[in-house]
Amino acid sequence: MRLHVTYTGGTIGMVESPDGLVPGADLRGWLFQLLRQGSDLDSSKVSLTALDPLIDSSNATPGSWQSIIDDLWRFHDSADAFIVLHGTDTMSYTTSALSYALTDFGKPVVFTGSQHPLGKIESDATANVTGAFNAVLSGHAQGVELFFGHHLFAGNRVTKASSWAFEGFASPITGPVAQSGTPWHWNDAGSEGCGWRNPAPYRQHDIAVVTMVPGISADRLASMLAPHPQAVLIRAYGVGNMPDAVPGLTDAIRAVADGGAPVIVASQCQQAEVMLGRYQAGAGLAEVGACSAVDMTFEAVYTKIMFLLSQGLGAADFTDWVGRPIAGEVSSPQQ
Template sequence: MTRIHVTYTGGTIGMVESAGGLVPGADLRGWLYRLLEDESDLRTEDVTLTELDPLIDSSNATPESWQSIIDDLWAHHDSADAFVVLHGTDTMAFTAAALSYALTDFDRPVILTGSQHPLGTIVSDATANVTGAINAALSGKARGVTLFFGHHLFAGNRVTKRSSWAFEGFEAPSTGPVAQSGTPWHWAHMDAEGRGWTDPRPYRRYDVPVVTFVPGVRAQRLARMIDPRPDAVVLRTYGVGNIPSDEPGMSRLVADLADSGVPVVVTSQCPQAEVMLGRYGAGASMDRPGICGADDMTFEATYTKLMFLLSQGLTTSDVCRWMASSIAGELAEGGR
């Protein structure tokens, strides 16, 4: 019999109405064990549950929150065969990507899931998502860190939230799902190859502003956003890595930031894209040491990977080298 450990972090699935809106407070433990008795072949003694303290709305998640989940997973590593993490949907894609980098040597499947509606409502998708995640855990086919939602299983570092209300609220723009639930489930090839990371240091919080370019933005605004100097910067650029290069001083600001030793990571605003620095004249200034492209990574995978690499104490050149190399399958074809 497969043993499953569940880590409950908070989120909509276990929330209740209050005068201040939805807050954690439902009897998640009782609901989960009743669900297992009614809708699975698992015995309750084969399922353990940790409720993290404090339970949070995932909008309040931080890198330290990711580390709390990682610590709980490792604490139960030897007593379970598969793991399910119940998480709020707002930042679940960030957490899934963060876990994928830190758990390359975990050798157990980890499936994240949650719901768009609380478990106590008649319209809730909680039961479908939790039973789907458990079925994925029991399948023997899930690998690494994945996310189950709306009848689809996705690689954890390839997924993004696409809707705040639809039951199929997540997608993997560049790769598609690795499985779709049904009778029977349909599985695609799970390409999660990467170089891995042995004995990673814990996640820490760093000052990493995210700058989204929009038509008409001025260089003075960027200058204010990077003063004082941050630990790193993520630029959400146009297309394959273009910025408003005709804006006086914009290209120079970015170049000076990189020259000062601050890692600059360039990602695209397009959900499906491949960053190619210098491909267009508007992005030529970005093709220089200290500035690294995110290739075809999602924004969530890019941001959390940068946090992971900073937490390892790497130099700017090593950060850029690893951004271009796959740790856990977050890049196409294992990195370029």
């Protein structure tokens, strides 16, 4: 098997500096030494790209996602499987984003990283990287996935759960695809999607993210939505509720919706299905034409909005696609 590794930066290859951790470790040397010492894989069949510049994943943008996509396609015909080394802070955003853009890629892409740099004795880098290699070598990996802390997750069903624990990621709705061990235990791969042929590249778009909190006022919400964004993602309570007793709050959202910007409602709960209008407190969102994120993670719905805007969809098609699974990111079509 021929493998390609894309290194984007992140904690795994960082070193100490006067300003804190920054990229700078000899990741290439470490990786190939790891392969020589602990793998039957011929290192001559492994290629590596270090993106320029290497970044802390906190600085990732839609352009960063596209750079990874472009690198994967560049090596598509010369490799059988792919590993992406990425920082943990936004890795679940990137895996979600790539899952939509690579539905016709046809080869497994497994992301991983670490909570501690590879040069630290307490580092989890070796365990995570060898786990990612084992996942792609198993023949079971498919689509875009993320390996971390002994678990393999669907890339668009995962969220970062801890900034310090070695099991730093979780998949609260669907659970992991597999757990490493002797032998590995594989679970149901989950639902598939409609796919998306020949997607347009990711572009930066203005998405407003609003979290409903007790005491929010209509004036504050209106100021957060001025000027009007291209889309609004509301992190509501429970199954899609908001304070319906606050005068003018729904009107502030209606003004944006009437201006043509789609309004999408996700839940603040990690385990939830958004059902607009199930409670009276969610009726206002349904009345202004907001659509449900169903049971998508926050990362999955945010990147899906960015993906759909990058495809240049009209309002009706956009709303339709929010609830339709492109790559298994949502359990069922929006009702």
